[in-house]
Amino acid sequence: MDEVFVALNMGLTFLVTQGIKVLGLKLGIKIEKWGSILTAAIVGSLLFFLKSLASGLTPEAQQIIVTAFGLVSLVLGSYGIHYTLRGAPQVAK
Numbered sequence: 001m002d003e004v005f006v007a008l009n010m011g012l013t014f015l016v017t018q019g020i021k022v023l024g025l026k027l028g029i030k031i032e033k034w035g036s037i038l039t040a041a042i043v044g045s046l047l048f049f050l051k052s053l054a055s056g057l058t059p060e061a062q063q064i065i066v067t068a069f070g071l072v073s074l075v076l077g078s079y080g081i082h083y084t085l086r087g088a089p090q091v092a093k
Contacts, residue, residue: 009044009047009048012047012073012077013040013043013044013047014040014080015073015076015077015080015081015084016043016073016076016077016080017036017039017040017043017080018079018080018081018083018084019075019076019077019078019079019080019083020039020043020076021036021039021080021083022079022080022082022083023076023079050065050069053065054066
């Protein structure tokens, strides 16, 4: 079970990182090379931190945090999927 969880976290980290790169391009910020590595490290650390933080909360609070985090992950992940499948968007100059 732990291997499946790790694989899902890796996939989610990749997709959210790609989504952040797309949002950065739309804002005129190009995230490449070391920026991508740092972004992925921060996203992975944030996923781990939020999971640890949520384990100490009541079940009701956990559900709220999981739902909110799921929404953010869904939006950024969908940008990441689009970016991965279609390529980087062209930024108007």
